[in-house]
Amino acid sequence: MYQFSIPVPVEFSYDRCIEFLLRSPKEILHSVADGKVYKAILLKDFVALTEVGFSNRQIMVTVLNAGPDFKDHFIIEEYISQWFDLYTDLKPFYAMAQNDKLLSQLVDQFYGYRIVGQPDLFESLAWAVIGQQINLSFAYTLKQRFVESFGYKQVAQDKTFYLFPTPEEVARLNDVDLLPLQFSKQKSKYVVEIAKAFVNQEVSKESIAKLSFEEAKQKLMSIKGVGNWTANYALMKTFRYPNAFPLEDAGVHNAIKNLKRMKTKPTLDQVSRVFKKYKGWEAYATLYLWKSL
DNA sequence: CGCCAGGTTAGAG
C-alpha cells in the first residue's frame, strides 16, 4: 500500500463531511467504517482503492492496492482535494453569514462543513438528472440499481468498491435497459443523451473548465435534460463555483419556508430576493440551508 | 389516498 497526507484549512470539519457521506444507507460509490471512507478512484489505467481518514488536521490517504513506488498519488490528492472542496477559502463566507439572520446559527452549528462534491462531471450530471423531481430516497435507489447494473465492481479487503458507469457504457443504453430499473422514459432519455454528449466530445470537464461561469452554464444547458437547476448543481459540485445557485431547488425552498416560518413555500422571486444577500456565495448558502432540513 | 419530491421541456400567451 501507499500512504500520504493532505493538510486541510482551519475552516474544515472532517466529521461534518463524513456526516454528509453517511446520509443514505443506499450510497454505493463509497462506504464509511470506523471514521474512514473507502472509495474507488479511476486513474488512467488503474482503479485506486483508497481509504481516507483524518488525524492531526490532515487527511490521511491510503491507496490499498498500490506499492510504495506508486507514482500517481498526486492525481488522487487532487481528486480528494476537489472532492472535499479544500481549495475554497471560507473566511469571507463566514464573515458574511455571521451577520445573516437565516445563516448565522447554521454556520455556527455546522462550522467547517464543506460542499462534498463530485470531481467527475459525468457522474455529477447523471446523478443530478437521476435526482430530478423525485425524493432523495428513491433517487438513491435508482442510483444503486444504475451503478450495480452498469458500473465497475471490485471486492477487496472485505469491502465492495464501485465506479460510476462511464459515458461510453451509458451511451450504448436505451429505454429497454433503464425502464426495468424504474427510470422514467424521460430520465432514461436524458441520462443517455448526456452520455452521448461526452462520447461525441461535445462536452468534457476539461473543455468546460476553460469557459467563464456563464458560458459554462449555457454549454451545460445546451444538453437536453440539463436545465438551470442541474447546470448549477454541476457548477457547484464539480467546478466549485461558490456562486453557483440551483434556484429551483425544492430543498432550498423548504429551508427558507421553515426558517422564516412561512405558511407556504416562497416563490422563485422571493427566493431570489433572499439570496441577493449571499451574492458570490450562493453555493455555500445553499449548502447550509440544505443542512437545516 | 393525496401531496410532494434536490426539475425539464415544449408550447402558448
Place this chain on the structure above:
DNA sequence: CTCTAACATGGC
C-alpha cells in the same frame, strides 16, 4: 420573457 401542462413513480 413568463406561465402551464405533461412527464412518472416512490415515499410518507
